[in-house]
Amino acid sequence: MIRRVGIVGAGSMGGAIAGLVASAGLEVVLLDVRGDDEPNAPAQRGLERAVSNRAFLDPDAVGRVTVGNTDEHLSLLADCDWILEAIVEDRETKRAFFRSLIDVVGSDTLITTNTSTFALASLFPEEAASWRERFFATHFFNPPRALLLTEVACLPEADRARFDWFVRFLERRLGRRALVVRDSPGFVANRFGIYSLALAIRLTGEIGLTVEEVDALTGPLLGRPRSATFRTIDLTGLDILVLGTGSLHESTGDDYSLPPWVRRLFDEGHLGDKTGGGFFRRDGDRQLSLDVETGTYRPYREPEIPGLAEVHSQPFPERLRAAIRLPDPYGAYVRALLGGTYRYVLEKTPDVAVDLPAVDRALEWGFGWAAGPYRQMSALGPDLVAELIASADHGEPGLLTRARKHGGFYPEGGVLEIARDDVIPLDAVSTAGRDRQARVWAELERRGVYDLGDGVVAVRVSAIDQLQELINSATRATWPQALALVPRLEGLGYPYGRMLELAEAGDWQGVEDVIAGVRRGILALAESGIPFVVVLDGQVRGAATTCALWADRTVAYVTSVLGFPELAGGVPPLGSVTGLLVRGVTIPGSPAVGGATTGEDRPTSEPVGLQWFSPAQAVSIPSAARAQRLGVLSPGDVVSLDRDGLLETARAVGATLASSVRARPVKLLALGEGGQTSLRTLVTEITAQANLPPATREVWEQAVAHLAGGVSIAEALAHEGEAWTRALRDGEVPARLQTVVREATARRR
Template sequence: MRIRKLGVVGAGTMGGAIAALAASAGVPVVLLDLPGDDDRDGPARRGLERQLAARPAAFMDPDRARLIEIGNTEDHLERLASCDWVVEAIIEQVEPKRALYARLEQVLPETTIVTSNTSGIPMHQLLEGRSERFRRRFLGTHFFNPPRYLHLLELIPTSETDPEVLAAIESFGSRILGKGTVLARDVPGFIGNRIGVYGLLQAIRLMERFDLTIDEVDALTGPLIGRPRSATFRTADLSGLDVLRHVAIELSEATGEDFSLPGWVEALVEQGRLGEKSGIGFYRREGRDIFTLDWKTGEYHPRAEFRLPAIGQIKDLPLPERLRGVLALPDKYGDFMRTLFFTTAHYTLERAPEVAYDLVAVDRALEWGFGWDAGPFRQMDMIGAEALRAGFAELGLSEPELLQKAGERGFYSREDGTLHYLDFSGTYQPVPGISGTIALSGLKDAGKVLKSSKDASLIDLGDGVVLLEFHTKMNAIGEGILRMLNAGIKLVEQEGYAGLVIGNEDPRAFSAGANLGLILMLAREGGWDELELAVRQFQRATMSLRAAPFPVVVAAHGLTLGGGAEFLLHADHVQAAAELYTGLVEVGVGLIPAGGGTKELLFRFTQELAPYVEADPFEAVRRAFMLIGMAQTSTSALEARRMGFLRPGDRITMNRDRLIADAKAAVLALAPDYVPPVPGTIRALGREGLGNLRYAVWSMREAGQISDHDVEIGNALAYVLCGGDGPPREVTEQDILDLEREAFLKLLGTRKTQERIAHMLKTGKPLRN
């Protein structure tokens, strides 16, 4: 079954965002909503406009909005007949959904798949009156909001869903839309909301019981315990308090369990204080200032940073040690965290067999849908069965049957190098892999590490492909990584491997750039010979990617900045994750790119213009100057391609889990007839181009847009891009590399650049001095 076109009925928050995701992936979409009074297509049009204006952005490239055809459900329902999959995302009520399905059944061909994006209504309740044919091609597809950024897609088949239909949606959701899919049972709330919302409500109730503040609870339930920075209350604000209330009411009614919200939260909803969408909820933003709700009085006060000495002692430890440390916190904070952890763990153990087919799906649902570093069963293994039993006993809770089955072995167990999980019958089964992926942890366990240091490793990916993995903080590039790159290139050539992939599984960054701390230290100590040698080594490293007699593929994702972007720019091929935030951002710390980034953009853009005889060569210089001088960074791989960081032949992987596997495939595709590219030359513009750029810099200074030091940086960048201030001349790549290096070291020697670097290292923010 091939899905080529998507229909979405309902252009609200979720329907519009699903349409934006599909269009970003290159899939044509028909987006329908109820007819408007004056403009029949107005509701759908406004839904699309909301997605174009959404922050964070719903579209990976706004130009992809042209793939969405809008209409209304009275005049244009038949347009859905051209769609292979129709997603229903209308009001969360059973009867309107049933009425829509009755109409869809009249216009859709029997090959079209229909799914519901309901957040909690069981699928079988929606199928009353539908034919057997419709039932076989129907299931639930629950995206999490916002669909572009949250990885989870819950698939909820009924007992009548055709297995081929389920497989088609799983494949399309995973490969094309980039989702991590889990199979959920057809019960209220499915997996994510049933367990995740329970934990969130517990945190709110226990805050009242232990007399904590919202700021304190969010400090305790965020990154400290492996959860997102949005923690509890900021997450609720982002989702919408009205949405939270609706889900809570639905779960209470459908399960008979108590999911009710405290009265003061109900009051916030009645007052229209709905969170991010209304500008006020548990938090209120005024300009750059954030105010927090006092839940007792309903008033807001400046956000307070929560400090506790015991937290300072554990906050930088690995997650298992942090969890154990949090459960041992003193006074009411420890009481709160122990009660929250053990009540939520107990609920998860009791409900998991009801909502999921295996506990791996529960962990993945909470990790992918709620942003947890480790799902609940992995967390329970981190603190151990003995601690679980003691915690349950302290709260007067019984020992769940699933914990009894696990005994002391745990919910996960490694046997002969393979990770197993406890299934609900009490036996252990191999953890199911994710189709089309390569797990580096599994390769390491299998002894596939060829060479390793504290900064980087070389791993055998199989089929003749080697991976260079960074593992410094934020994968910052330093001498250790460059040494391992050199070793990797020698290994691949000498041992006859097919090629090299450079990538890693860090959820945040391919590489956030060079090691600024070391650079600043050497500059302050006057180690200029050492610094010049270091820059030369970095330049040789990036150029070695191009000169290697085998293909080098960079698997770029997340933050790919500065030196990381220079690795990307010099690879034979880039396999980029859809969420790619790349740019040459060195001017933010008072420098210019000196690892070949300035050179590469100049050569790339100049060579792109070469076939056009009448093209103005200054356009290539101007384009590179703007990208580097304004530190422009892509907000997606699609934008990176439009900006020029990715070439037309570089490919994009929608599903981050598949990135390493796709990069390996790219190496194998290039390897059979690979020949290294021939070094090129271009004609540098010299003083004519330099005069134009210097005038632009002067104009910006006159307008008060930049500082005197920005002028110095801009002029240094202009000098490199124009090949100096002489007459136009033919230059090699090495000529521009030499100018890069000289400009970098000269700027590094200034007090203001050193101040900028120090400020960035201390605060993470640029200094405009």
Template sequence: MSAPIQKVCVIGAGVMGAGIAAQVANAGVPVLLLDIAKEGEDRSAIARGAVARMLKTEPAPFMSRDAAKLVEVGNLDDDLEKAAECQWVVEAVIERLDIKQALYARLDKVCGPATAISSNTSTIRLASLLDGASEQFRRRFAITHFFNPPRYMRLLELVTGPNTDTAMFDGVVDFIDRRMGKTVVVTHDTPGFIANRIGTYWLQHGVNQAVEQGLTVSEADAVMGRPLGIPKTGIFGLLDLIGLDLMPHIARSMTEALPREDAFHATVREQAFIRKMIADGYTGRKGKGGFYRINKGESGREKIRESIGLVTGVYEPAQTARLPDALGRDPAALMFSDSRYGQYAWRVMGDTLAYAASLVPEIADDVVSVDAAMRLGFNWKQGPFELLDAIGPARVAARLQEEGRPVPALLRAVGDGTFYRIENGARQFFGTDGAYHDIPERDGVLSLDDIKRRTKRLAGNKQASLWDIGEGVACLEFHSKMNALDDKILAVVKESVEIVGRDFRALVISNDATNFSAGANLGTVLFAANIAAWGEIEKTVAEGQRVFKAMKYAPFPVVAAPAGLALGGGCEVLLHADSIVAHAETYAGLVETGVGLVPGWGGCGEMMERLSRLPGVPKGPMPVVASVFETISQAKVSKSAAEARQMGILRPTDSITMNRDRLLFDARAKALALVDGYAPPTKPEFRLAGAGGRTGLGLAVHDFAKRGIATPHDVVVAGTLAELLTGGEADAIDVVSEEDMLALERRAFMRLIRTGPTLQRIEHTLVTGKPLRN
């Protein structure tokens, strides 16, 4: 059994190496970041500069500024011996075999036999890296291929060799999984591994076909995007994100490594206009632009999004391409359409799916690994074989045959069947042996999707459901659009509290979606306001308060397990839970002021109670009120769960789970740990700042307005929030009950919802997805 990983060394402070070091630090583990020595006083300037850049980079590689303090910088000439202190060394230097092998020879002398060493290479095979290496080095070496940016991309491709010490790398894999939050996919030692082998083929083929078929950049991305379950960047937007200058290097490496008969070679065509773009500095988002660019116009203030003509090479205003609804919703209808969009979809995605099918088992043991790699490495909603199932494998095979093109053996073998099926509640995959096999369950992983296949829901409607997740714990799941909260969800929350109180030991609130909850359903609020149904709005606010407090004071523990957005009402759900187990990428905040409102479901009081209990908070009402006022009035949103803890949304006793796949399991474990001896919390009482505190907050708002930071309606909203947080008519010496705080929230909410500027903000947000500063 390998020693626990307590310190990591990353060699190479470029974008990838620095990002890997940052993710190790995000896991709370010290990391040594090394690069070549630089002449001058600061010989470690390259590594030090990388850390400084990451502190300014958006999206941020560090989950908090405290994480950056765990990075120790150094250089290869003076500090390589320190690598011996580490249990794992990650090499992330330039993709040159000679440079990597020279570094390995030095590491072999410095590091003891208990130190695992891996390369982050994306193109060079393990066998080539180990050519000439000692037996001891071969035993402790593997490839651990992270994807960029390492904090946000969940995929890690693992390549081991015949001599790799399995027990040693079991410890590394466990660290990468649990502490760094990555899904580890085992790949074979082939060029480009899984994701880059298929993804690069898809990207290059997509460019070539767009040029040949005369599609615009926008049209190609509209086809090769959301209709096929691919991010809206599509082909060209993704290339801008990756960097146009990187693709020729990857293609060259793959071309040199792959046999001449591989279909990849047909995609490698030099496009003269792309060569010119790179030469002129149009390398994508990191350069002056790419296939898309932002032109500020003659005034310098107007922003015009432009795309390059694939024939002319000239930038023109980008036109939004829209597919007919029937094609935009159904990948099969799109790919088998006779339209020019259908022809493009078939030639690009049809060929890509066939290519993927031809590579199993060359690149991986099974289709499950391939699908996971493409979902997590390229953010496809479905992997190639899942997409084949959605289209129909037999239909794809028949068309390939009709066109006189080879049908991959695996596609022929599955015949009229599918690559996945459900058998006795278990999800199975079609293997290369022609038989179906259960997809293995991972220890410490619990999925609502798996639970839904095996059980019937306990309660629910179209917006929310209650599920039995085992061991006496139920899970409340929101599944409305963006998991926005409305009266239907409140009804299920209320019913869930009753059911769990009667039949279960604890409740978890979570879901498998990208976002926990984007807040209250603003559409229903705006509709009610437009018909002046003020009584109905106030009734919904009051009902939300009653339901959330019933959850808070229920006779059983409630654990909220958010991931992604937890905004507004979604954040208020967290604030009413006994405990939070948050995925590391949780972005939480009370953002109601952005739409001209204040939190109405108890969020203000809960934030004040949380902050008043934090160690180190000065005594007296004003420091807490001022802090809550700043957080809510500025609609602050955490950029990670670690930042949510710094904001007071997460308490010191709350937990952070790095791996999204483990969130529900960890939340259930936390709920069970709270069961024995559980007692509901006592109701808080508040001593607020009164009129004097309100005056102080008002002066701050007036200063913001004077400096042009606060708009006229910001002043109105902030003034209403200040009155709420300081107790309304209450004096500073009065005790304000929780019920009184809720009444203050309702009154403030109803006052603002009746104002024209607030309704304008709500409507603007619903239409554009962006806040209105009025």
């Protein structure tokens, strides 16, 4: 079991991993070298940098991190269940650190290195022979908040059961796309990704292109990120590239060389954005670019490549074929880059990867490629690939020869096996689980309804006023035992635009009709004949948060932003107040208030806090973890870092709910005098902070009086709807609400 994690090295990578691990609810010890004046200053600065870079998916998790220094606090690692080394990428420095741990770590502690270029075996200190079975590589990608890939490797003597458990821990607890790779220098992603990057740079000078032209050719045209080649290096830092290529050349003996004009730029300290410029820089209002031939800067020149616009218009990967046929020298550049990359990948894959999909996913998840090299080669076909990699000095790689024999790298329903001349099912490869999760998400987005299994059906919710129709349609068509509702709502999810237009036109019957549609949607949740789970995985303020209040359970990605911006306009969203009361509200200083009852008048909801429901807090709650602490989400809800697996988790939760006994509430408990006073005080606070006129305050005070009286849920929602209509008649409310909606919509973009 992992409860406490020690991270040594508080640089950008170590600090970011500390933020990730702490956000998963684990205690963290973050150590760095001893500072000259303040001993813990280097680690403290690393922690502060991680906070400013939003490395903490749960902003409150910073309190779980203890900082220290390796001179005085190495003993703090003795109580850690997992120690992760993230110090400078130097072999001997790493080996020396591991030797310092020999008398510190426990007999059951996992030890991992975050190396990006060295083989695990080359870092292992022979004096620590007892570690060999629990000494792993965990190559995180930066920033881990956005890049989910973590390459994981072990030594041949590893305890495979424990290694497999650790891989699952990385996936489920930390939300990583854990990719099992062979213990080789650079593993898979850096070995191939940096090789292709270095090749792209060398070919720039050899073929005679400008840096602008290369970036135009090596971005989305080839299914790579918009930052392409040189802009990517400016963003990440030329020093990182020089260090990485040097280490990989040292470790592998392969050609990761950079041309003299790049080395000169490095020696002069032009490292990219961090130093004010690299291959590109600004001079006042002018954008400058490096001239490859002269090594000096000149004005930026927009590339003019014949036929490029037409090629871009084609979908990927079809445009790969068209890019190859661009007029020279541009087509020649693309052919040389793809051919060189493909040959290297084909030759080295048996040394670094456990299967071909692992190579594709490494480049897709780690370097942002739209399709990995084997998926690209499959799209082009073996014959064209053979033409691209043809060389007088090399024969055809064995994997390509076998691909010809079996009908490609991905014959229908399978994939070419690396170690032997055979085809294996795709479901048998190391990435099958994550691939399956991705397919489920894609199918849900495409169809709108998807059977998750175990009697649980996922439904994409695009409008809250269509909930009744969606639920009825899904249940009639699929006969589910439970539903997983996935909000995909525009703006704040309520039809505010239509209501405001109708109010402005004085069409109050139209306003009431729109509100009635929303009320029917929420009532469909309240009266659902089967349990349902709400799945939140992004910016889910407004109607999506309301859905979570009514859910039997919620499964939420930790960074989901919940709340009600509408409160800033003085109008609690329709269904939100009743939703809180249905779940059972405990207001500080008063007895249990609210709470739904069944037909037998037995409270059935868990208590939650109402104190968060004010403009001060409820407009925007920055993480699902904080929302759970505030009571917006219940203690039984699932807050997860595993974004890929949210639907899988929802299936498991839904299946459990389907087999449980649950009575649907039919009415609200009457509030006692203390509860009514507290609820009125809260409404006064809401309306006062929004500076609403007295007439609007009276509207909501009257609505609360109705809600506090033990009415049915249907009546409570009707009272909320009436309050909405009357509030919109107040001249100030529509204008304020329009501003709130506009700001919330802009924020989502």
